[in-house]
Amino acid sequence: EVQLVESGGGLIQPGGSLRLSCAASGFAVNSVYMTWVRQAPGKGLEWASVIFSGGNTYYADPVKGRFTISRDNSKNTVYLQMNSLRAEDTAVYYCARVDNYRFESWGQGTLVTVSS
Amino acid sequence: QTVVTQEPSLSVSPGGTVTLTCGLTSGSVSSNFYPSWYQQTPGQAPRTLIYTTNTRSSGVPDRFSGSILGNKAALTITGAQADDESDYYCALYMRTGIWVFGGGTKLTVL
Numbered sequence: 001e002v003q004l005v006e007s008g009g010g011l012i013q014p015g016g017s018l019r020l021s022c023a024a025s026g027f028a029v030n031s032v033y034m035t036w037v038r039q040a041p042g043k044g045l046e047w048a049s050v051i052f053s054g055g056n057t058y059y060a061d062p063v064k065g066r067f068t069i070s071r072d073n074s075k076n077t078v079y080l081q082m083n084s085l086r087a088e089d090t091a092v093y094y095c096a097r098v099d100n101y102r103f104e105s106w107g108q109g110t111l112v113t114v115s116s
Numbered sequence: 117q118t119v120v121t122q123e124p125s126l127s128v129s130p131g132g133t134v135t136l137t138c139g140l141t142s143g144s145v146s147s148n149f150y151p152s153w154y155q156q157t158p159g160q161a162p163r164t165l166i167y168t169t170n171t172r173s174s175g176v177p178d179r180f181s182g183s184i185l186g187n188k189a190a191l192t193i194t195g196a197q198a199d200d201e202s203d204y205y206c207a208l209y210m211r212t213g214i215w216v217f218g219g220g221t222k223l224t225v226l
Contacts, residue, residue: 044205044219045220100171104164
């Protein structure tokens with residue numbers, strides 16, 4: 001059974017850094033595309049970043065240069081390193097497995113709050 | 117910058133049919149954008165309904181269908197039920213490695 005469990009969210013001051021984790025089970029993260037999608041409170045879904053099975057990474061413009069997606073194959077975990085955080089980065093962050101251009105399986109999300 | 121558009125809100129009567137659309141502020145949506153659709157209820161993670169324009173995800177009832185209508189992707193719910201009341205999002209694969217979500221449609225069943 002595919003399972004994704006996010007962790008690492010919390011309250012962080014503007015300008016700070018945070019690393020989110022997405023622990024996967026039931027499949028190997030390096031065999032698929034893995035993505036992060038976020039949702040600000042009361043707002044819609046926003047795609048943030050993807051890591052391809054081959055290792056290529058891509059980012060949405062609002063996070064490019066500040067966020068870095070990576071994975072640890074030995075831990076079967078995907079990460080999102082978030083630097084220079086802003087109030088507008090406040091959101092629930094979901095990781096998802098990509099299959100056939102869709103976000104097939106989702107985690108339960110982890111809340112990041114950027115506030116002083 | 118191209119934006120993905122959706123109706124902010126729609127309503128449907130129980131048993132009725134409703135079509136949600138997913139367009140672009142510049143250009144047309146085609147199957148080359150691999151449109152996908154997601155349903156989300158408050159406090160829950162999204163659930164995938166439709167992918168690659170018209171393929172239903174496992175376990176999705178056949179009252180949900182996807183298509184291209186004119187220059188937009190479309191999600192049609194036929195025989196709407198009370199528990200279809202949710203937020204619906206489309207996502208388009210814009211180019212290598214880049215997806216964009218629409219703003220979402222809040223569907224009311226009344």
